Amino acid sequence: MPRPLRVAIVGAGPAGIYAADALLKSDTAADPGVSIDLFERMPAPFGLIRYGVAPDHPRIKGIITALHQVLDKPQIRLFGNVDYGKDLSLDDLRAFYDAVIFSTGATADRELRIPGVELDGSYGAADFVSWYDGHPDVPRTWPLEAEKVAVLGVGNVALDIARVLAKTADELLPTEIPPNVYEGLKQNKALEVHVFGRRGPAQAKFSPMELRELDHSPNIEVIVNPEDIDYDDGSIEQRRSNKQVDMVAKTLENWAIRDVGDRPHKLFLHFFESPTEIVGEDGKVTGLRTERTELDGTGNVRGTGQFTTWDVQSVYRAVGYLSDELVKLPWDVASGTVPDAGGRVIEEGGQPMPSTYVTGWIRRGPVGLIGHTKGDANETVGNLLADFAEGRLLTPRAPEEDAVVDFLASKGVEYTTWDGWYRLDAAEKALGALQGRERVKIVERRGMLDASADPAQLKAAVETAVAEAIVAESGLGK
Structure with missing residues (x-):
């Protein structure tokens, strides 16, 4: 009787769990069957849902319910608190599994190359998100002395950071924030939060729902300068071809024409301002310098030579995430991803690496919403199963389910289940x-x-x- 196909998935966030789900829904799951082990560096599963989504987003966290149903399947085991590259290697995984899928996501900050990023008061978005989401491997305190704060970037992470900084600690208390985060936010002195985008409203990467949520707080006054509402032919085409872009633009237009209210915390959304320098004195942030930009007809922008220095005491850089390089896998430094073709890892010589696959952000970079990860996983799993059907997978020397358990025990790895x-x-x-x-x-x-x-x-x-x-x-x- 043929044994089940054994697959290891490294990373138990949405990408890895969607890959497991795709395997379970395949014909292979019926005959000869599929046996899946997920390895996760954290003691808990769910990846960015637990450690990358702001605590006041219960609807997004509701995705955990669907992921839970997948992990409840008897063909899946979870090995948490297991660190790839430290507790087990690619060779170890190949000894126990027919195929390995890497779905490790992106947790580091992409570099912003402007003067002043090293100043005290200049922070990466990933570090701050990890702090307020209670990540176990970051410090328990966060400096929140600045009364005026800049956030660089016009994506959902930038909105999350701006909203957490602008809300009161008591507004966030009903969420799952741990005591140290609540205590830290009670000391937050921010009264003004300024979000800066290099391009215009039609190029912002906000989702409509996240943008509108900014205005739901009784303590946050969202302010948009009417001069920042501008469109060229390229921008108009973006609005016509993408409903979400149009919804974002309409929301910003409505905020730009209304009177400024009296809510105590001001949150400014600035467009056509390209950061050129984080200004400092005595090693600390004292301001942000930007160059005014203008549309060039295509939806892109060019500098105008007009500069402004903004009075802020801290700067949060939300300009994108970057994946960590994985041991024994090829690496594209420019994109921060593992080179692939349809999810198959591609070696330097251009040939597929046997039995090795990628899905999610480690494959395509930190772009798209969580739901976009499903299609990515389906493609990767489809190619894995094609390789299995055509006999291209490596044969593990110890495919028994107990073999990896014994291996982890022999190394003294304290794993969760x-x-x-x-x-x-x-x-x-x-x-x-x-x-x-x-x-x-x-x-x-x-x-x-x-x-x-x-x-x-x-x-x-x-x-x-x-x-x-x-x-x-x-x-x-x-």
Whole structure:
């Protein structure tokens, strides 16, 4: 009787889980069957849904429900807290699996090459997002002394950062933010947040829903300069051909013509301002210098030679994410991706790397919304299955399911499981219930591992987290 096709997926975020789902829906899942192991560097699954989406986006986090249903399938196992390149290598994976899919996403900041990026008060978006999302591997505090803040970029990450900085801590308290983030945001002094885009309203990468959400806060006054509402032939064509672009432009137009209200925190959306320098004094940010741009007829812009220096004390660079290079895989430095053809990893000589595939942002870069990842996964899995049908996959020397378990145990790797996620999930919900909230994240890696380990440790993990919350402050439940 033929054994199941064994597939390892490195990265248990949306891209990896969608790939697992595509495998399970294939004809191969029926005969000879598919056995899938997901390896995740974090103790918990779901990737950017847990550690890259702002906490006040419950609708987006609802995607976890669909991902949950996939991971509940008996053909899938989760190995969390397992770091590729450290705990196991590509050769190790090939010993246990017929094929390996890498879906590791993008978590680092893309470089912005202007003077002053090294100044104190100049921050990468990825670091700040990791802090407010309770990532276990970042510092527990964040400096929030600036009264005037600049955010560079016109994508959804820039909006998330601007919104978190402009909201009050109490507005974010009903979300799953951990105590250290709530305490940090209570000290936030920002009264003005300025978001800068190099091009115009028709070129902004906001999604309409995220943009409109800026205006829902009773504390945030969104302000758009009427002079920034401008379109050329290329911009008009973009609006005609893309409904979302048109919706974004209409929202910005409406904000530009209304009177400025009296909500206490001002959030300015600036267009046609290209950052040229982060200005500093004594090693600290004291301003941002931009060049005014203008449309050139095609939807692109050119500089006008008119410069402005903005009075800000911190700058957040939300100009794109970058994936981490993966050990033993080819790498395109310019795009920050693994070279591929239809999801098949391509070696330097132009030939496919045997049994090795990529999907998601590590394949195509950090572009598109979460839903776009499904099509990407389907293509990669389709080519993997074609290679399997035509006998092009390598044969693992130890395909038995217990082999990788024994290997991790022999190396002393403390990994989490899907059952462990249920226990961690229960611990975070229990912690939230004590404060009248749906969930409070456990931040420390050790705490996550303890809560995931077994039922006997669940009670201790919750009690520890509660004690930390009480020490942090005394009014979280108000």
